[in-house]
Amino acid sequence: MAIRIQNKNPLDINKRVAVGVSIPFNNNSVFTSTYTTIDQTKYNIINYLLTNNDERVLNPNFGANIRAFLFEDITEPNLRALEMKLQNDIPLYFSNVKITRLNFIPLYDSNTVQLNIDFNVYETPQNIQITF
DSSP: OOOTTTTTTTSSSSSSSSSOOSSOOOOOOOEEEEHHHHHHHHHHEEEEEHHTTSSSOOOTTTTTGGGTTTTTTHHHHHHHHHHHHHHHHHHOOOOEEEHHHHHHHHETTTTTEEEEEEEETOOOEEEEEOOO
16 A cells, blocks of 8 residues: 555655656657546546557457547437446546446537536545546
8 A cells, every 4th residue: 555645655755766657649759748547537537538449459348438429429328328338437447436426418510419528536526627
């Protein structure tokens, strides 16, 4: 068991050591490093949302599979099905995350749906938001 100092993840103690990489990969050196577990968790969830089933090697169930909903009608049952999938899968793949709010905003004029996810990384008071 890792010892936490002042609600910090042990990976966050050394500020000069990168924890992971951010998305999108658009820096001059291709990757932009992240230096906190909170930032890396945010980018891991974005990666999960952008991944479809069967795309991840040795983990074919990983991914939100949003492209499967791409040409579906924007209806309450379809949005509810996607919401239930995210509510069940995010805690499964990200055990350090607690979802505080997950909602879909249908934008019928542009035929799009906006996804808002608010979450906390356990043992930190900071609330993180992703708009997708």
